[in-house]
Amino acid sequence: MSGVSVTFGGLVALSDVSLSVAPGQVLGVIGPNGAGKTTLFNVACGFVRPDTGTLTWRGEELRKLRPHQLARLGIARSLQELGLFDRMTVLNNVLVGADRHATTGFWPSLFGLPKRARDERALTERAMAVLEEFGIAEVAGRYPGSLPYPVRKRIALARALVSEPDLLLLDEPAGGLSSAEIDEIGDLMRSLTGRMSVMLVEHHMDLVMNVCDHIVVLDFGKVIARGAPDEIRADPAVQAAYLGEDVVTGADGR
Numbered sequence: 001m002s003g004v005s006v007t008f009g010g011l012v013a014l015s016d017v018s019l020s021v022a023p024g025q026v027l028g029v030i031g032p033n034g035a036g037k038t039t040l041f042n043v044a045c046g047f048v049r050p051d052t053g054t055l056t057w058r059g060e061e062l063r064k065l066r067p068h069q070l071a072r073l074g075i076a077r078s079l080q081e082l083g084l085f086d087r088m089t090v091l092n093n094v095l096v097g098a099d100r101h102a103t104t105g106f107w108p109s110l111f112g113l114p115k116r117a118r119d120e121r122a123l124t125e126r127a128m129a130v131l132e133e134f135g136i137a138e139v140a141g142r143y144p145g146s147l148p149y150p151v152r153k154r155i156a157l158a159r160a161l162v163s164e165p166d167l168l169l170l171d172e173p174a175g176g177l178s179s180a181e182i183d184e185i186g187d188l189m190r191s192l193t194g195r196m197s198v199m200l201v202e203h204h205m206d207l208v209m210n211v212c213d214h215i216v217v218l219d220f221g222k223v224i225a226r227g228a229p230d231e232i233r234a235d236p237a238v239q240a241a242y243l244g245e246d247v248v249t250g251a252d253g254r
């Protein structure tokens with residue numbers, strides 16, 4: 001993302017924001033309320049078109065990015081609004097995310113050619129492996145509506161991961177979770193380091209400090225700091241921006 005600016009009416013939500021996520025890196029984007037985090041996430045997903053600036057993915061500029069193009073580009077996202085289908089089993093919800101790996105198109109699947117069956121078996125195995133990794137394989141046959149929120153959250157994450165994206169975009173994964181559940185989600189995220197690039201947009205400092213390799217701090221739509229977690233923690237501009245906010249830092253209270 002380079003030189004991205006977004007205005008809503010007269011309000012500047014993002015101003016000349018540049019950032020990049022290195023291969024295998026977990027990048028955190030934090031900032032106080034109204035800093036522009038959600039807007040930045042929406043730009044990365046193609047929900048919001050920036051007024052100025054460019055998005056580049058693997059050396060190619062993405063002009064007029066639209067959300068439905070992400071999967072083809074190897075980018076997955078998980079939103080705060082989990083978007084699970086309550087009338088589909090957990091396994092089928094996860095399989096929805098696996099589309100990118102289905103090699104057969106519409107016509108072969110319509111005529112039920114054997115390749116389709118092989119594809120489906122491989123995809124189901126992959127989906128079960130991700131559910132297993134997330135510790136929720138035992139609910140594969142259940143319906144999401146009957147499951148507690150933290151489990152639903154894991155299902156949404158599993159759905160994003162089953163396509164084995166090269167870049168995962170996460171919007172506030174800690175929202176609505178208790179601190180023990182945040183620790184668990186943090187462990188899951190740390191296990192993603194090196195496997196894919198992750199951009200994590202999150203208000204919760206604790207999670208960001210624990211799982212991110214690199215952090216970008218926004219305030220009033222501008223980047224006010226960037227660096228490793230320890231540098232960010234010690235940065236006076238960041239402390240000033242968060243002044244008056246209920247900031248939770250490390251588990252040891254630092």
Ligand SMILES: Nc1ncnc2c1ncn2[C@@H]1O[C@H](COP(=O)(O)OP(=O)(O)OP(=O)(O)O)[C@@H](O)[C@H]1O
Pocket residue numbers: 008009011012013031032033034035036037038039040203
């Ligand atoms: N669709 C919109 N129309 C008008 N103003 C908007 C819109 N979306 C965001 N804004 C404004 O842009 C600014 C940045 O908002 P944004 O939601 O990106 O911040 P945030 O860092 O995600 O905040 P929070 O932590 O509270 O979710 C805010 O002043 C917000 O009121």
